[in-house]
Amino acid sequence: MATEHILEVENLVVKYGPIWAVNGTSFFVDDREIVSILGANGAGKTSTLKALSGLIARDGKITFLSKNISKTDAHKIPYLGLTLCPERRGIFPDMSVEDNLLMGAYTIRKNKKMIRQNTEKVYGLFERLAERRKQLSGTLSGGEQQMLAIGRALMNEPKLLMLDEPSLGLSPKLVDFIFDSLKAINKSGTAILLVEQNAMVATEISNRIYVMQNGRFALSGNAKEIDFQTLKMKYLGG
Amino acid sequence: MKKYLWFTPFVLVPLPFLGYPFLISIFVLIGIYTIAAIGMDILTTWAGQISLGNAAFFAIGAYTSAIMIVNFHIPFLIAFLVSGFLSMLIGILVGLPALRVSGFYLAVVTMAFGIAIQQIIGVFQITGGYNGIRNIPAPSFWIFKASNPIYQYYIVLFIIFLAFVIISRVSFSKSGLALFAMRDSEIAATAFGVNLLKYKLAAFASSAALTGFAGSLYASAIGFISPSQFDLTLSLDLLAIVIVGGAGSVIGVMIGAAFFVGLPFLLSGYNFSITIIQGIALILILLFLPKGLVQAFKIGKVRKKA
């Protein structure tokens, strides 16, 4: 039986001048799945996500919800239900928490009721944000900024949420909290494509994983069946 | 010696035009602007500092020299040297704030300096106020009077040559490397032990000195100076000359000066506004010849990419 993947990537190539950051990768994400792309720094993970969200030039075929988005402009992609929560948080520092969330709702800006509902949902998920809704987001702590970035990405109710290194620079306790939240987000029906260096936490919540090395997949499979020690030793440098 | 050879054509250039002193005086003017623009080049290209006030050094040089010669009958050569020296001292003073501010802030500080000097000159008696100083004699050396433009041409050419020789020596020395390092990254330069303070001030000092010398020559060559000649436009023109001709290259600066100073004379017979051409040229050159017109010639390079 041919399954309909919500995201299907065939032969993705990303080049920065003469350097090939992503070298012909193919993968897919199914509805309601959590998929992780793991790998060391510079393996091509972030480039993969940037390519999917249209921020950088890419070759290959990207199909999202049966629509070819290989040539679509970055700012049109969130309208289709594919949203990237960027690396290093990328919040708007001179705006309040509430306004940051509002920007996440840009694609549904005509629907005030939906914006209100989604804002409440985000505040329900991250109570810390609700307490700080009027605060300038540049003054938030690292963990709060990460919550804000995730909350903002959820504002337009994506079908597939892509996250770039959500654990970056956070304490183990906060990492656990963030990943629990991701599980909860997934439970409510959002598929997740995660890019992580922190292989252990990512593998724990994932259905499937891909391991990236020098712009290619060196390994892929069901998260439960991967031998974690081998993965760590062989591909992630200890 | 080989790298100085490209200078020889310039020695011969005016010879066919000996019968047209007006034409040669335009060459002189181009040469004077070249000297001032080399000063700008040192500051912007070498030290990575921006200046929107170099017209002030030009004015300081011109007025110092003119006042010494006209009011106090001091010989040209002394007036000339004092002009450059005074300019240099003031350049160091202006350079001091640059140690604290950069970017737009430095642009404002230098621009303010330029406007202030122009206004101050317009107020005082000794500078002739807004009427300026008239009848400044041509450069003279003891009994020899360089009233014929051809002599002025060779004086100016000689100074450009001197500047070129000094620049080529410095650019290959340790100081030159330090300057390039500072332009590319102040942090990295500091890490390698470059004394930023010293080199920034040196850049301001030499830029101001050269521009002051140019001002002194200008006063004696034109014979008349007034505050309106040293406005913000002159500062911007000096910057534009460097960009159009080719930053970091003496011959590039010469080409730029010829373009900005010579072209208006060429087109003076037509009723067409020169700044249209200059503006379009500036834009096109930045887009298609980012290293300036000299890119099209590839000669007289003082240095390769650092």
Place this chain on the structure above:
Amino acid sequence: MIFQQIIAGIITGALYAIVALGLVIAYKVTGVMNFAYGYMGMISAYIFFTCFSVIGMNYIFAFLISVAFGAFVSYAVERGLLRPVRNISPASMVIITLGLLLLLEGIALQVWGNNYQQIPNLLNGLPLILKFSGGIIVIPQQNLLILGLVTGVIIALILYLNLTFQGKAMRAVAQNEEVSKLMGINSSLMMSISWIISGAIGSLAAVLVAPQTFVYPDMMLSLQIMGFTAAVLGGFESIPGSIIGGISIGVIENLVGTYISTNLKTTFSLAIIVAILLIKPEGLLGSAKARRV
């Protein structure tokens, strides 16, 4: 006397402030410091002169046409000239706008000549006279108009940027263009809008100041210099910064002109501003953090 000077300073400063605002908004969203800004406004003043004095149009109508024209020129410059090369260095970008300055100056000379053209005040009625125990203050109606329009523009801009969805999206682009795209914001459109607003503001300033300066190719030079200085003094960051920067310079200038020296007004004012910048190199309201280039 001193109040009269302060009021006069606030009015001059208000013009500096909106020029600063126009420069800052374009800079924040697109990263281009526009050195041709005043000259773009100057072209609009000539358009006004042509519509009103040559063709004989209604004042308000000519005013609206010239501001709309300025907005369009600004849009065209950003979209057609600057956008295609936005990856070159900031220094080169500045030089391109200097080239544009020369070009516009040349066009004005070519089309309208270098005569000083006069345009009248919109309001010529009796000045407003305020009497109080300390003396009297006289404010010409045209100055009240300037103050009113500038205040109106500033309030409208603050409301737009802080309360509307589009205005907030524009601030988002200014803070992080890449991330704003991820939200679905059409950053390219926002850049165009920022230049349209900036161009309209510059034209407004030019038409308002024209009755005092006359219309000629360099008419906006001093306003541009002081507007730029005001923006820098305010920290090149924000609307409040530009307003405070502009008003301070206007007041300083008028007080210096009255009490210290008329001839060296600009010199002393600039000296004070340079002193402020040396003490506080990031400007009055600027922050020390890395800003967009």
